[in-house]
Amino acid sequence: MMAAVLKTSGSFCSTQQQHFQQSRRDQFLHGSYSNFKHCKSKKIIKPAPLCARVTSSKVELDVKDPYWKQKFQEDWESRFDLPSITDIYDLKPRPTTFSLKKNRTLTGDENVDMWNGYVNNDDRALLKVIKYSSPTSAGAECVDLDCSWVEQWVHRAGPRKEIYYEPEEVKAAIVTCGGLCPGLNDVIRQIVFTLETYGVKNIVGIPFGYRGFFEKGLKEMPLSRGLVENINLNGGSFLGVSRGGAKTSEIVDSIQARRIDMLFVLGGNGTHAGANAIHEECRKRKLKVSVVAVPKTIDNDILLMDKTFGFDTAVEEAQRAINSAYIEARSAYHGIGLVKLMGRSSGFIAMHASLSSGQVDVCLIPEVPFTLDGEFGVLRQLEHLLKSKGFCVVCVAEAAGQDLLQESGATDASGNVILSDIGVHMQQKIKMHFKDIGVPADVKYIDPTYMVRACRANASDAILCTVLGQNAVHGAFAGFSGITSCICNTHYVYLPITEVITAPKRVNPNSRMWHRCLTSTGQPDFH
């Protein structure tokens, strides 16, 4: 996740060293970095760290430099600094109107006790807590080749003692974009509750994602505690969602025309990119608007955070599908249960549902290539499973094995590639294979795609949504903009959106979690 790019520093390195470094870099970046001490003892080459450099996204650091760590940390601090409306405006804060104590009116500092329950702007949470001793350690994410310990602090989320908006004058808007996700209504509800607690009276919902900003005939919806009180009891989005949309400038024109001061944006990677573009455009136009995102996606594919809301619920629902496939397969003669689960770029749902169900014999994810045919292919393993236990269950992520299929060449309204259907392909291949070898096989295919994301949030997601929604409002009142409200390393924090949208988060095949999944399924390597 840490953007560590190692570079050879030309004048210091021989061609041989450069070649060695190139392969070390490849191994390092792909998680299979071979033991450096072993290489040294074989006297293959001089220690490479002399030539190694570490690059974070903004500044290139040379590990020969005795101050590289300090420089790295300064760079980190500036990257994770939270953009604020105070960067463009010389604003005076006022005491918050959000009080944790009831029956008191806060008119100024004199009414605030020593203990106040607020979060200080200097409070930080540590993003990474494992000290890896080697890049070969399971799941290692190292900043340099020696895995030096570098503190990576991020800003703690929560209510501040001072705020930058007059609640009575604020117009706040909420928009939900992308695909559906359990918990959207919980977050909308909490944002409304918290805004009202601050004293905001003008709260609106933008219907059907970013589309609601420009599509004629779509009217903003006034929101209040009374209106959203029970929306968490249903799945979906009270406001509606959509993909695709207008240009950022048109959205900001609309924000300006509607006189919106705070925009809360619920969505995945694409939505976050959109929210950041809106934030930048507001900045360019010198508008006093706080744009705060809340990461939503059942795919759990957003960088740096422990999980996105909706993921837990999706996994819970997905394992119900797996359980049905198990029951079908177990009850049939030579039954094969096949379940396809969502995950556009990553296999988190498939991996977690396989782990939680404990009923999966083969889990296939996009991060780990596999073959179906041949001696080491999936089909041979299914033959083995039918022989040894009489039935089996396969769980495949929708983006897995795309190299085995013809590209659809199509994209959706947001520009996301429409994947070819690996589930249907595998169903056909399995049926054909067992017919060809003359072994009876009863294949039961389950595609619970939209069922796993249309349900209401489970208990743990409902709590996550509550915290993230409330913190989004606190972040806006604190003047931040271009941030997302999330959970990192079990703590609730704000991250600049720019840091979470550089790529989709993917399952690390070298992680303990994937290894646990393999231990649980007992599957071999399929290539």
Ligand SMILES: Nc1ncnc2c1ncn2[C@@H]1O[C@H](COP(=O)(O)OP(=O)(O)OP(=O)(O)O)[C@@H](O)[C@H]1O
């Ligand atoms: N790079 C981008 N810049 C600006 N807007 C974007 C960008 N990518 C996507 N969007 C907009 O964000 C919205 C949601 O994007 P998308 O459909 O990719 O869903 P998502 O937020 O990634 O959620 P999901 O996890 O459901 O895919 C769309 O309206 C789309 O037009």
Ligand SMILES: O=P(O)(O)OC[C@H]1O[C@](O)(CO)[C@@H](O)[C@@H]1O
């Ligand atoms: O069919 P839709 O609504 O475009 O969404 C499908 C995609 O949305 C997600 O649920 C969330 O990104 C993906 O897993 C899936 O590929």
Ligand SMILES: [Mg+2]
């Ligand atoms: Mg997306």
